[in-house]
Amino acid sequence: MAEQPRRSKQKEQKRGTAKKKKRMTPRKWFFALFFTAVFAVVCGIIGYLFITLNGERILTEQADKLVLGEASIIYDVNGKEVTKLYDASANRENAEFDEMPKLLLDAFVATEDQRFYEHSGIDFFSIGRAVVKDVIARSKVEGASTITQQLAKNIFLTADKTFFRKATEASIAVALENKYSKQEILTLYLNRIPFGKGIYGIKGAADYYFDKDLKDLKLWQIATLAGMPKAPNRYNPINDPESSMARRAVILKLMYDQKLITQQEMEEAKAVVYEPPANLEEKKSDPYKAYIDYVIEEAVKVIPNMTEEELRIGGYRIYTSLNPTAQQAVEKEFADDDNFEKSTDDQKAQGAMIIMDHRDGTIQAMAGGRDYVRKGLNRVEVKRQPGSAFKPIVSYGPALETGDYYPWTVINQEQQKCFGDYCPRDPHGAGAVSMQQAIKESRNLAAVWMLNEVGINNGIAFAKKLGIELAPEDRNLAIALGGLTNGVTPLQMAEAYSVFANGGKSVDPHTITKIENTSNKKVFTYRAPQAKQLMKPETAWYMTQMMQTVLESGGTGTGARIDRPVAGKTGTSQHGIPGFNSSANRDAWFVGYSPEWTAAVWMGYDITDKQHVIKKSSSQAAAMFGKVMKQAMKNVKKSSFQQPSGIKQEVKEQTAVTNFNAVFLADQAKVQLSWTAPEDSKGVTYRVYRKDSSESEFSVFVDAITTSVDDMSVFPGMTYQYYVVAYNAEEDKESKASESITIEVPETEVDIPEQPMEPDTPDDGELPEIPNDGTNGEVTPTPPVDPNQPVETETPPGDGGTDSPGPGNDNGNNGNGNGSVDPGQGADGPVESTDPGTGDGTVTGKGTTDKNDAGSAGGKA
Structure with missing residues (x-):
């Protein structure tokens, strides 16, 4: 029992010894603190090196992100900006540092980073201040990111808030400060930050919200812009004018506190009420979509190895031939529902129009359809059946080119109404008609007869010269009436008619005149190709004279008249719906030209079925041409068609008895x-x-x-x-x-009345007095007429068919077999009508031809 107390005492002694060993002496404290400090310094150095090196690495690897994408700009024919080619991440126009007023720079520094000019990317003083305020408020009430850090986040990082992301942001900010000056960093920042409404960069924001250049901004406008980056959608003056005004007051107070402005200036700037600029709707509407899309397509083609994305954010200045007067006229009329047929449902009757100056090929205006959307279906480039509008291209043009036919040449197809098994009918019937009258009234038989005379191969070759290459299946007479396998686009039709308008010379349609980069260096300049004489000047002149009659009374295109000379042609195509008996149409056209401009109008439905067909035919297309061109050309100097030398005039015959x-x-x-x-x-x-x-x-x-x-x-x-x-x-x-008449005199003896005999001498016995006129009483006979004198006559070229007019409506029914057609009736005259037949070497109806037309046919070449 004595042993137990002794063991307890020993344990207590050991515990006391242990306690003495754990006690820190001053010396130990010194060394502990020293090594802790050293460790901290080493960690700090390693951390700093990591931050610096990591930032440098990221900056080097992603240096291309520092090159700010800048929206390319499209200008009209007057050099006025039309639109910017904004990209989802590059809706900006960059500004140089020298363009930014000092007060603007001071406002942003005062708002976002008051110690911007003092720190090296990371402001530790601001971080400490923010931490203290956050602790006091027990929540995050103040940020500590510098302008440089915000730039780093905007360029290189995502919006997540992890510690690693914040460390990387700091490292990039330090790297940016080491590589760029404060001016460069501030310029990059102001060109990149968002301002709401999809706008990036201070220059674009000033233009959009105030319609001002940077140098013209007033204090209240500067403060408004400086307050937006914190919450662009909330603080922009369009979305929330009240919040914007309140935020502006905060910015002005910051500027006043930093002695950048006076109190009076602050109060006056606070009181201004924002009013959107008058042209804000234009800026928001993204104008002239079809034309702009066409320009982009053309730009990508003319600049080698250029993608659309690169074009949009490359800061290019693209100068075009867009005529604002003409384009606005097109937009206005295509927005008017009264110019189009009413549909039975939501599928609208559609249309397309292109206007070009055939003297230099510049495209003046364009409509890709009603309610066209960006990158939508541009119907100017969609192929449709041209109907009778194709007659000048494949029948009458080649005929005039031969030199054997003239506008006054009489086509007499009384004896020939069928060509093989192909028998196109037309409401005018058969009979003699001049070529000019045939095109005026849009007669079918005449056009088919003429193509049959000049040859299908010649017709196809002539069309190819005008820019329209037909399919192998189109080697038939139906092409005389616009019955094509693939159809043609409004752009192709405008180009083809431009050759007639341009004296037979080639025309190169284009929109872009030049493109410059951000360094004002031209990267593309349009140079017109050498013009080619595609047809005789006489052919172009005669065709112009013939097609001018189409707009005269009795012609099919009277609705296209304007206050200057115009030549043109209507066209329609059959609906081609099996089992559907209707005179309605699939396509309606008018293609025409003045001495200065050419235009093509198409109307129809994107998808044709029994509920979606055109009933008014080509009259509405002609009317659209007239309405638009009258407005579009109001500032274009009037001229006249120029007659070339060597033109033959019609020799009018003396009328017979x-x-x-x-x-x-x-x-x-x-x-x-x-x-x-x-x-x-x-x-x-x-x-x-x-x-x-x-x-x-x-x-x-x-x-x-x-x-x-x-x-x-x-x-x-x-x-x-x-x-x-x-x-x-x-x-x-x-x-x-006159006709010759034969008279047979009978053999029987003819009673010749007895003539009284004059006495040899008068009753008074005196001789008759001889007149004293030197004739001795003799009568001078009338000199005989030379029987060999030639008689001037004109032999008709032959027989042929007829074709139908119809100033208003080019209607008729598709058919099979012998190609018969029931003509329709137009708004102001007879109609164009035809139908395809079937048979060896003749026609197989496609249902896509003109009302005066057929489907596909074969015949004499």
């Missing part, structure tokens, strides 16, 4: 001849030609000044033939001969 009649009067032993004078009988005499049964040729029997004459020199048993021509001595023209 009518109702020629000849009858033998037995009781008087004479043949009595009579006729009706022509309408243009002024100064006209008549030549009666006669040939008896013993003669081989006709000769002039008598010249007469009246419309009747007697032949008393006939003999029994003889046969006589007569015809009459009208003769204009002043112009030395004979008309065509």
